[in-house]
Amino acid sequence: MSQANPFRSKVALVTGSTSGIGLGIARALAEQGADIMLNGFGETSMINGLIQELSSMHGGRVLHHGADMSKPSEIEDMIRATESKLGRIDFLVNNAGIQHVSAIEDFPVDRWDAIIAINLSSAFHTTRCALPGMKKRGFGRIINIASAHGLVASANKSAYVAAKHGIVGLTKTVALECASTPVTCNAICPGWVLTPLVQKQVDARAAEKKISNDDAKRDLLAEKQPSGEFVTPEQLGQLAVFFCSDAATQVRGVAWAMDGGWTAQ
Ligand code: NAD
Numbered sequence: 083m084s085q086a087n088p089f090r091s092k093v094a095l096v097t098g099s100t101s102g103i104g105l106g107i108a109r110a111l112a113e114q115g116a117d118i119m120l121n122g123f124g125e126t127s128m129i130n131g132l133i134q135e136l137s138s139m140h141g142g143r144v145l146h147h148g149a150d151m152s153k154p155s156e157i158e159d160m161i162r163a164t165e166s167k168l169g170r171i172d173f174l175v176n177n178a179g180i181q182h183v184s185a186i187e188d189f190p191v192d193r194w195d196a197i198i199a200i201n202l203s204s205a206f207h208t209t210r211c212a213l214p215g216m217k218k219r220g221f222g223r224i225i226n227i228a229s230a231h232g233l234v235a236s237a238n239k240s241a242y243v244a245a246k247h248g249i250v251g252l253t254k255t256v257a258l259e260c261a262s263t264p265v266t267c268n269a270i271c272p273g274w275v276l277t278p279l280v281q282k283q284v285d286a287r288a289a290e291k292k293i294s295n296d297d298a299k300r301d302l303l304a305e306k307q308p309s310g311e312f313v314t315p316e317q318l319g320q321l322a323v324f325f326c327s328d329a330a331t332q333v334r335g336v337a338w339a340m341d342g343g344w345t346a347q
Contacts, residue, residue, distance in 0.1 A: 087115025098178025102277030106315020176205035201245035222265035257335030273341030309342030
């Protein structure tokens with residue numbers, strides 16, 4: 083294993099990696115030499131640009147599969163396509179997610195169903211499909227991107243909090259089922275990260291309170307995140323690299339917060 087590219091022979095599938103945290107993790111794994119299967123929505127030209135960028139980091143293979151993570155048959159196809167086109171899946175990062183903010187009695191039923199499908203059930207489908215290959219080859223790292231909302235709740239986020247608490251539970255179960263194998267499963271619980279998912283909440287807060295965008299960001303952070311600073315996709319990428327490393331072999335079933343102190347309160 084070359085020091086310059088420690089993940090040279092590894093293949094990573096990162097769901098929801100055309101934006102935000104997933105893209106930060108895909109970049110970090112590509113920097114370590116891994117081949118990457120990207121997933122997520124976006125314009126073809128933008129996705130082609132990402133493929134170019136990531137493959138130029140280490141000259142490895144980078145592909146994109148457009149599976150809709152709310153559709154089990156498309157998820158199955160993505161796992162099969164990754165294994166056939168890139169040869170294997172060593173690192174599975176379940177990251178795709180959406181948000182909807184509303185009081186429970188007004189919560190649109192279709193938004194509840196979509197959040198549970200994309201933020202929770204998709205990880206069940208990717209894991210059940212990718213695990214047999216990992217066990218057969220004798221290596222695997224499954225990383226579920228949960229949230230501070232996998233550990234504590236906030237009002238008006240019932241579906242998101244339910245899905246994120248659910249994925250922390252799923253993480254522990256998969257970790258135990260794989261405990262005597264070389265496959266690990268862990269969750270990362272980010273606090274606020276300034277991605278399009280959170281920018282929408284900043285915009286809503288600015289409009290509601292009639293304050294500037296910068297003041298809305300400060301306001302959002304002050305409410306939950308004692309550091310007063312956003313977590314970055316780059317920092318989360320480095321935590322994912324650690325979970326994928328040999329040093330993390332005995333890290334199993336944890337829900338690791340990177341949240342500026344949010345859940346320490
Ligand atoms: P984002 O909106 O920047 O990116 C979401 C990604 O998921 C995009 O690539 C999008 O195309 C993809 N996606 C959405 N629906 C999809 C679907 N049906 N099928 C396939 N791909 C789909 O969001 P983000 O903030 O980077 O969030 C990524 C993950 O991190 C989510 O699970 C989110 O809950 C979690 N998270 C985010 C924050 C935060 O503060 N931003 C904090 C904690 C956890």
